[in-house]
Amino acid sequence: MRRWYTDAHFVLPLSPLPVPSSPSAMAEQKPLMEVCKGINGLDKVVLRDARGSSAEVYLFGGQVMSWRNYHREEMLFVSSKAIFKPPKAIRGGIPICFPQFSSHGSLEQHGFARNKLWTIDTDPPPLPSNSLIKAFVDLILKPTEDDLKHWPHSYEFRLRVALGPGGDLMLTSRIRNTNVDGKPFTFTFAYHTYFSVSDISEVRVEGLETLDYFDNLKEKERFTEQGDAITFESEVDKVYLSAPTKIAIIDHEKKRTFVLHKDGLPDAVVWNPWDRKAKAIPDLGDDEYKRMLCVEAAAIEKPITLKPGEEWKGRLEISAVASSYCSGQLDPQKVLQG
Numbered sequence: 001m002r003r004w005y006t007d008a009h010f011v012l013p014l015s016p017l018p019v020p021s022s023p024s025a026m027a028e029q030k031p032l033m034e035v036c037k038g039i040n041g042l043d044k045v046v047l048r049d050a051r052g053s054s055a056e057v058y059l060f061g062g063q064v065m066s067w068r069n070y071h072r073e074e075m076l077f078v079s080s081k082a083i084f085k086p087p088k089a090i091r092g093g094i095p096i097c098f099p100q101f102s103s104h105g106s107l108e109q110h111g112f113a114r115n116k117l118w119t120i121d122t123d124p125p126p127l128p129s130n131s132l133i134k135a136f137v138d139l140i141l142k143p144t145e146d147d148l149k150h151w152p153h154s155y156e157f158r159l160r161v162a163l164g165p166g167g168d169l170m171l172t173s174r175i176r177n178t179n180v181d182g183k184p185f186t187f188t189f190a191y192h193t194y195f196s197v198s199d200i201s202e203v204r205v206e207g208l209e210t211l212d213y214f215d216n217l218k219e220k221e222r223f224t225e226q227g228d229a230i231t232f233e234s235e236v237d238k239v240y241l242s243a244p245t246k247i248a249i250i251d252h253e254k255k256r257t258f259v260l261h262k263d264g265l266p267d268a269v270v271w272n273p274w275d276r277k278a279k280a281i282p283d284l285g286d287d288e289y290k291r292m293l294c295v296e297a298a299a300i301e302k303p304i305t306l307k308p309g310e311e312w313k314g315r316l317e318i319s320a321v322a323s324s325y326c327s328g329q330l331d332p333q334k335v336l337q338g
């Protein structure tokens with residue numbers, strides 16, 4: 001069954017759409033936001049902009065599973081062996097790690113948000129408005145009685161997924177403590193983004209040079225990164241601390257650069273399982289590590305504590321630009337404009 005939202009909140013704009021600038025975009029005169037069935041009948045929300053960029057968000061996990069540019073090229077990696085069957089988290093896209101990143105605590109790996117069924121929030125508290133954003137959806141996750149047995153805290157987790165004016169993917173998380181027992185709670189968080197890359201050996205990450213990091217492959221010992229951009233020739237699992245707000249992933253073969261802008265998320269995780277670990281992950285193809293790279297905007301080193309009534313916000317914006325981008329000159333503002 002297809003539901004088309006006609007509520008002004010969901011299907012914007014009320015004025016005519018801008019004229020699409022390419023034939024492929026022309027074919028995409030569909031609703032800006034549509035709820036339909038995805039793989040295995042799971043509900044998903046499809047966002048589209050007037051030029052043909054799109055994003056798909058599964059209610060299971062509140063997980064972005066697709067982000068395409070206006071050439072309809074997929075930017076996110078999804079494993080060919082991904083299991084779309086709750087409560088197993090789906091391998092690919094942008095799983096949300098909350099309220100625990102990795103095994104940094106007593107909860108299940110990466111927390112439970114990625115294993116839960118979220119709902120569409122029809123009446124979210126307003127966010128700063130941006131009239132250029134036409135396609136977006138608000139999701140919400142709240143604990144059930146049963147959930148409270150495992151993590152005894154009441155919260156409202158609101159996630160807005162939006163397509164920006166240039167087809168950028170924008171995620172805003174708002175987490176509010178709604179405990180009535182007066183107790184604060186503490187959490188760690190990550191947007192566990194799986195980027196699609198042509199060949200991991202041809203990829204470089206800029207913006208993390210000289211930073212301190214915890215190496216998950218060496219019992220979370222702390223090291224300092226060298227001065228060079230990061231390249232890949234073996235398994236990597238690092239949490240970079242106090243990373244800059246902008247990070248670039250340069251894919252030489254694809255001639256494409258992803259530019260991440262993060263806000264409220266001081267840390268950045270870089271993960272690629274490489275060949276041996278990939279073989280041990282049942283829902284990842286043996287060779288698929290070559291076509292993926294996780295760079296995760298996160299809050300890990302200093303967990304966030306919220307008192308009742310307090311709210312935390314963490315934002316991630318990702319753009320994909322052609323790599324006429326000049327290596328070593330990480331100024332995504334210039335990249336974006338230019």
Ligand SMILES: O=P(O)(O)OC[C@H]1O[C@@H](O)[C@H](O)[C@@H](O)[C@@H]1O
Nearest residue numbers: 102109110192216237238269271
């Ligand atoms: O297999 P999962 O639970 O999705 O986790 C994948 C990886 O996620 C990364 O964020 C962690 O740093 C890794 O340690 C972990 O292996």
